[in-house]
Amino acid sequence: GQNIDQPTEMTATEGAIVQINCTYQTSGFNGLFWYQQHAGEAPTFLSYNVLDGLEEKGRFSSFLSRSKGYSYLLLKELQMKDSASYLCAVMDSNYQLIWGAGTKLIIKP
Amino acid sequence: IAGITQAPTSQILAAGRRMTLRCTQDMRHNAMYWYRQDLGLGLRLIHYSNTAGTTGKGEVPDGYSVSRANTDDFPLTLASAVPSQTSVYFCASSNRTGCQFFGPGTRLTVL
Helix, strand or coil: CCEEECCCEEEEECCCCEEEEEEEECCCCCCEEEEEECCCCCCEEEEEECCCEEEEECCEEEEEECCCCEEEEEECCCCHHHCEEEEEEEECCCCCEEECCCEEEEEEC | CCCEEEECCEEEECCCCCEEEEEEECCCCCEEEEEEEECCCEEEEEEEECCCCCCEECCCCCCEEECCCCCCECCEEECCCCHHHCEEEEEEEECCCCCEEECCCEEEEEC
């Protein structure tokens, strides 16, 4: 079967750095997405990785290792507004997105 | 409009009633999707459409139907609602890279 694993919840301090991991087992791979979802709102796109390596976008970076079935989202200089759920999703061989259950990130002052 | 809209924002429905959730996008995306999101379970795909005139079943299609008469609209119908269909429903569309853009969601309660 297809499976996406990510931690249920993480806590970090304002101004710090946090890394959210995602491991996956899917039938085929056509890219990995990270989304942010604030409570009561819709998911919004953060990043896309299809090749191995690090993609940097401001305070957010995303890393992919296809051979290990592994990705992480790195958030730097954490702000209170970064408190949200972070969803990892993999596009399989049928070009369908397989979603993880999400990681709830709590930022403390 | 800019993006995806959904209606209604929220609804309380008696079990056994028929309900249609509406979704409209103005980005001319070919592919559209319906998800439900329940606490602890993440997003689960109900139905999808790769292009106007075609639809497909997702992970949890039972009790739901869709149609795709044109590019912009993708309504989701619950023929006879049951309490287990209480959820938040998101409609999404995707561009050529597969990146999905979501509507604001419909919060549905079936009593």
